[in-house]
Amino acid sequence: MIVLHHLNDSRSQRIIWLLEELGLPYEIRRYQRDPTTRFAPPELKQIHPLGKSPVLTDGPTTVIESGAIIDYVIRRHGGGRLQPSPDTAAYDEYVQWMHYAEGSAMLPLILNFYVARLGEAGAPLFPRIEAEIANHLGYLDHALATRAYLLGDAFSGADVQMSFVGEMAGFYGKRSPYANLDAWVRRLHARPAYQRALENGSGSRFAC
Ligand SMILES: N[C@@H](CCC(=O)N[C@@H](CS)C(=O)NCC(=O)O)C(=O)O
Numbered sequence: 001m002i003v004l005h006h007l008n009d010s011r012s013q014r015i016i017w018l019l020e021e022l023g024l025p026y027e028i029r030r031y032q033r034d035p036t037t038r039f040a041p042p043e044l045k046q047i048h049p050l051g052k053s054p055v056l057t058d059g060p061t062t063v064i065e066s067g068a069i070i071d072y073v074i075r076r077h078g079g080g081r082l083q084p085s086p087d088t089a090a091y092d093e094y095v096q097w098m099h100y101a102e103g104s105a106m107l108p109l110i111l112n113f114y115v116a117r118l119g120e121a122g123a124p125l126f127p128r129i130e131a132e133i134a135n136h137l138g139y140l141d142h143a144l145a146t147r148a149y150l151l152g153d154a155f156s157g158a159d160v161q162m163s164f165v166g167e168m169a170g171f172y173g174k175r176s177p178y179a180n181l182d183a184w185v186r187r188l189h190a191r192p193a194y195q196r197a198l199e200n201g202s203g204s205r206f207a208c
Contacts, residue, residue, distance in 0.1 A: 012054030
């Protein structure tokens with residue numbers, strides 16, 4: 001049985017969505033952020049030493065990192081769905097999006113979050129952070145100009161992995177100048193599996 005260790009308002013929301021897209025049986029174990037610090041509770045460290053979410057367990061296997069979890073679920077349980085065949089150019093593009101999400105695109109959005117907490121002391125950093133956010137959102141917007149999903153007409157795990165970038169951009173009110181990006185996020189949110197996942201995950205403040 002697949003067990004998803006789910007922290008409220010977190011990247012693990014997209015794993016519930018993936019499991020719903022694939023129609024797989026799964027169990028959610030829920031963890032609540034500390035209302036003041038927003039940190040994960042210490043019990044999550046009993047599942048994996050980093051204490052971050054998502055964590056997925058499947059029998060003896062424990063997987064961390066959203067991208068690795070999405071890859072694991074699709075490869076082991078997807079039955080050929082939601083990713084291109086590994087011997088195609090589309091697969092190369094798929095892998096690029098899977099790494100790009102957390103490896104590059106999320107960084108300025110996360111910096112924006114932390115540096116904002118510094119108040120005036122963080123002010124010198126904001127021009128560079130803003131420029132990098134625009135750089136990444138502009139790239140994504142351009143990539144989506146001629147296609148419904150990141151790989152073209154076919155929805156894939158890359159859309160699931162990259163969705164959090166679009167949602168965080170929306171959460172910080174930075175998505176509206178990017179019409180293609182905005183339309184893509186709305187397209188994702190309209191999917192019935194996305195809606196079911198929101199219900200099962202008890203909502204997410206980042207689903208915007
Ligand atoms: N790159 C990792 C990030 C994991 C991560 O930082 N998760 C956050 C939630 S979005 C978390 O667990 N935060 C709680 C904490 O740091 O205490 C992934 O994509 O899975």
